[in-house]
Amino acid sequence: MDLGKFYKQLAEKQVEPLFRNEPLQKYTTWKIGGPADLLYRPKNFIDCAEVLRLAKQFHVPVTFLGVGSNVLIADEGIRGLVIQTEGWREVSWSGQQVTAGSGILMSTLSRLTAEKGMSGLEFAAGIPGSLGGAVVMNAGAYGCSLAQVIAGVKTLDLAGELREYAPAELELGYRDSIFKKKKELIVETTLSLKPGNSDEIKEAMKEYLNTRRAKQPLDLPSAGSVFKNTAQGAGRLIEGVGAKGWRIGDAQVSEKHANFIVNRGEAKASEVLALIKEVQKAVKQEYQVELKTEVVLLGFEDTGR
Ligand SMILES: Cc1cc2nc3c(=O)[nH]c(=O)nc-3n(C[C@H](O)[C@H](O)[C@H](O)COP(=O)(O)OP(=O)(O)OC[C@H]3O[C@@H](n4cnc5c(N)ncnc54)[C@H](O)[C@@H]3O)c2cc1C
Incomplete structure (x- = not known):
């Protein structure tokens, strides 16, 4: 990745709005996520096409973000370019x-x-x-x-x-x-x-x-259902192992809806992930069911999109 040269090209072409080291927590409903090396919020797809071409030329990895209501972004953030399409509303x-x-x-x-x-x-x-x-x-x-x-x-x-x-x-x-x-x-x-x-x-x-x-804890930041549903109902299995209310740091399995993990203040992505793993382990032990995440993990090692 040649981020420096890529950024220089974008600056020369006056690509905007473009943000460096932009914290992503404000772009997610969980209010969690470290910085993007570069965040681009394209005004139109023609400019965006040019930016994608340049990203490819300079081997800069690209990640897409909507309004962040189904993603868990790592505390370390996302390397390379994040493109957020919130502005395209025609x-x-x-x-x-x-x-x-x-x-x-x-x-x-x-x-x-x-x-x-x-x-x-x-x-x-x-x-x-x-x-x-x-x-x-x-x-x-x-x-x-x-x-x-x-x-x-x-x-x-x-x-x-x-x-x-x-x-x-x-x-x-x-x-x-x-x-x-x-x-x-x-x-x-x-x-x-x-x-x-x-x-x-x-x-x-x-x-x-x-x-x-x-049914849902809409007064607290979340990403909706954390796990994909199963034949037995993911929420029911999570409730069955007594996980409602489990808490790691400020990440908590909602008391109101077992398949939601809420942010009670300053939750970190690492805490949410640790809680996800605890729940998966308990459900596997009790019911021999592997809960799969519905939320998309971004910026973590070995995860795609
Ligand atoms: C309170 C609450 C309730 C919810 N209820 C439901 C529900 O009932 N049903 C349901 O299905 N979901 C639900 N969700 C989850 C979420 O709202 C949906 O999955 C939503 O469609 C995700 O859209 P987003 O813009 O937030 O995508 P993001 O969370 O920003 O991204 C999700 C994925 O899409 C990709 N992506 C986003 N935009 C683009 C783009 N323009 N081009 C290419 N890739 C892109 C991202 O890379 C990521 O992989 C809920 C979430 C919350 C917080």
């Missing part, structure tokens, strides 16, 4: 289809589609992530997921080339997509929705939101 409409930039929040998109009487995103009302992150994760709730409505995705690959994906090419599964193994930056996504009654859609969203408020 929306366009065509019949029952909506195309939106990857930075738009799922809650905003579901509200906008509800207002237009378009049904299909009710489940996403309380998901605090961006559309880009939701595609990567195939985010879902209440028996629905993004897979049911995706009509197409545009990406930039690591050479800065624009690519297009049809739904069948996305390998969408439970909290899974092709982008878990193929590092590409999601630029925009088209969703195909169904005509519906705006009031009924909004009512369904309200009910989902109420259910969340009743």
